[in-house]
Amino acid sequence: MERDFFREFQPFDDSPRWKELLSPALVQAVSQILHRFAIPESRRGKTRNTVLQDLSALLETSEFNLLFVGRDTPHCGTPQMLGQVAGALAKFASPPREPGGRGDRQSEVAEKAAEVGLLFVKLLGKVEAAKNSFSRRAWKTGLHYLAGSCYIFAVTHTLEQPWTSPSSQDAAGEVLSALLRVSECSSVSGFLRGERRGEKGTLGVVLDLLRPDLNKESWKNNPATKYVFSWTLQQVTRPWLNQYLERVLPSSLLISDDYQTENKVLGVHCLHHIVLNVPAADLLQYNRAEVLYHALFNHLYTPEHLLVQAVLPCLLDLFPVLEKPMHWTGEAARHSTLCDQVLQLVLTHMEPEHRLLLRRTYARNLPAFVKRLGILTVRHMKRLERVIISYLEVYDGPEEEARLKILETLKLLLQYTWPRISCRLVVLLKVLLKLVCDVAKDSSLTPEPVKNTLLEKATECMILLDRCSQGQVKGLLAKIAESCDDSTVVNCIIRVQQASEDIPSHGT
Known part of the structure; x- marks a missing residue:
């Protein structure tokens, strides 16, 4: 499509005959632009900027509003072309496959995103203007086809990533603000789930658009897809998430x-959000919870502190779903639980671990x-x-996070298992005194x-x-207080003695 096409595209009057002739021409113009967007990047050459300029010129024409017409007109189905235009724009500005590609390639994506952002804002402005020109059904139909691709573009370039720049982030932020304004939503969460009663949100549309890029063969073709999916998922909570x-x-x-x-960490965060925001009954159906457990448990064999830190809280929130509260009657031994299984593996890894980051995580x-x-x-x-003994003996850096958490663990252990503590009195007291x-x-x-x-x-x-040892600690500390300078x-010893005198020593 050449530039002089748009000179022919300008209307000379408002006669019905002109509109009848113009609508097919408009559809043809949009189709040609979509065809040019589909040309591979390697073959596009100098036409990259011209296709954006041509689309911008087409948006400036008042006849572009005809794409908002619905089924009540002779040219029904044309609102779908709005979605095709938006999808082509979002794909045009998508980052390259290699997330660690050359800097000039990443900067080129940011430049394209800034230009495309202006077109999206202009396109959404057309939707907003259509509120006054067409019925609510008409502009809602147009917005339905536009919203998903606009949202994906905005999230792709709003988050700080290697392929973004301050200008592209600003442009994407303007697109997201315009999208929320036009859709009459107060937040991204409301936009996705639907804010008005009886009105479905846009999450289903977004997931449909992301689906082709989220299968085993293609999910790495666009490095932004996983971040868009993860960020979108985090915006939808219960009770809306379970239907998706x-x-x-x-x-x-x-x-x-x-x-x-x-x-792995990104995926585990997504799974954790699902565990927290989907009812237990839905997770238990079709053994979904068991699948989650095994997927998470296998990650514990990977010595990466970021992954372990993501997995352990997720498992702790999954245990109440998998394990019903047990009421022991004293007639038989209690069965081992999944929590026992995980703790056993964690303690096995903790004993020989020498890397500080992993020690702190455990x-x-x-x-x-x-x-x-x-x-x-x-x-x-x-x-x-x-x-506990080995971790309390090792200095953990200025923040002492590991030793502080081990002391918290010991305190809980003393409170829960006090009948079994007296036989370990001397060993635990020695390590605490050494720490002091x-x-x-x-x-x-x-x-x-x-x-x-x-x-x-x-x-x-x-x-x-x-207290667990019925006052034995006070006697053992008496001689130490006399000889210590x-x-x-x-x-610390005086505080222990005073506390022991104030409270009867008959356990916890």
């Missing part, structure tokens, strides 16, 4: 099953497992004892608030240990 479960769960599992850690999630199992944590006492002495003599860069927190938690554990250590 069959469409979001397979894609989330697909992303989480990749060999790249970044994709320690960060350990208290939640003790809370989950409660008294049943006694099944893992020997291994927990070894882990190490912190008191610590001359490293550890901030004073962190030291104080360590001393506070260690003291609380010694107080609980004294460190005021910090002595103050």
